[in-house]
Amino acid sequence: MSTYRTQGIIIRRSNFGESSLILNVYTKDYGKIEAVARSARKPKGKLKGHLELFLLSDFIFAYGKSIDRIANSFSLENYENVKNNLNISFGAYYISELTDRVTENGYKNERMYYLFKETMDFLNSLCVDDALKYYLAIIQYQINVMQLSGFFPEINKCVICKEDITLEENAFSFSYGGVAGKKCVCNDDSAIDIDNDAIKIMRLLQIDKRDANIYRNNIKNNIKIISKLKVKKKTIFQLIRLMNKFIENNIERKINSVVFLRVV
Numbered sequence: 001m002s003t004y005r006t007q008g009i010i011i012r013r014s015n016f017g018e019s020s021l022i023l024n025v026y027t028k029d030y031g032k033i034e035a036v037a038r039s040a041r042k043p044k045g046k047l048k049g050h051l052e053l054f055l056l057s058d059f060i061f062a063y064g065k066s067i068d069r070i071a072n073s074f075s076l077e078n079y080e081n082v083k084n085n086l087n088i089s090f091g092a093y094y095i096s097e098l099t100d101r102v103t104e105n106g107y108k109n110e111r112m113y114y115l116f117k118e119t120m121d122f123l124n125s126l127c128v129d130d131a132l133k134y135y136l137a138i139i140q141y142q143i144n145v146m147q148l149s150g151f152f153p154e155i156n157k158c159v160i161c162k163e164d165i166t167l168e169e170n171a172f173s174f175s176y177g178g179v180a181g182k183k184c185v186c187n188d189d190s191a192i193d194i195d196n197d198a199i200k201i202m203r204l205l206q207i208d209k210r211d212a213n214i215y216r217n218n219i220k221n222n223i224k225i226i227s228k229l230k231v232k233k234k235t236i237f238q239l240i241r242l243m244n245k246f247i248e249n250n251i252e253r254k255i256n257s258v259v260f261l262r263v264v
């Protein structure tokens, strides 16, 4: 039996047949893997209880003809706080669905793995009343997952006239995909107002993806920034809604769990 081993987090889990599961696992070394876990729902199945959503594990996959199989898994982190706290788990559902939607099976992207894992670690460290940090973590995820997927909104120059954005009155144009001066969007029905604070946050939390070696450190720095940032709730909600719409427009799919975030 030919196998391979890697760490990964379960981002999607669905029942398959009478007693099996189909899992999407975002892995460090192979990107997203869809695999079947046979008999995992049988009371005495070897993998029963080891394949919960959001579990970070060391997986052994066996190559299969049409789909690979989970041969074994060893839990490394079960994100207890995320699991036991409904509100925090909503954020984990959202970033998991987002990751699942923007990725294809079998494309390694270590930056994506670390972005997901570091964000999960941070969510797991939060208390129930850390709502501001929780929402900022979601925003930094939205921004950087899109950056890694090649869809980043223009935030430095007006997306229409290409002049530098001044922090006066600005709008966000969904048809052009970026920030524009208010006077440039008179005929653009897709444009909505955007606060200058929202533009500043986008600039602050966007990670330069070019250097793979320091990417993980940059995410950790982002998390430190988030822990100290003071932002109005209105700006945060505006940014999450805006980024979610930008994401849905670009990937042409709905992210269903956005309703869990209670910002729409």
Ligand SMILES: [Zn+2]
Pocket (backbone or CB within 6 Å): 158, 159, 160, 161, 162, 163, 180, 181, 184
């Ligand atoms: Zn302009």
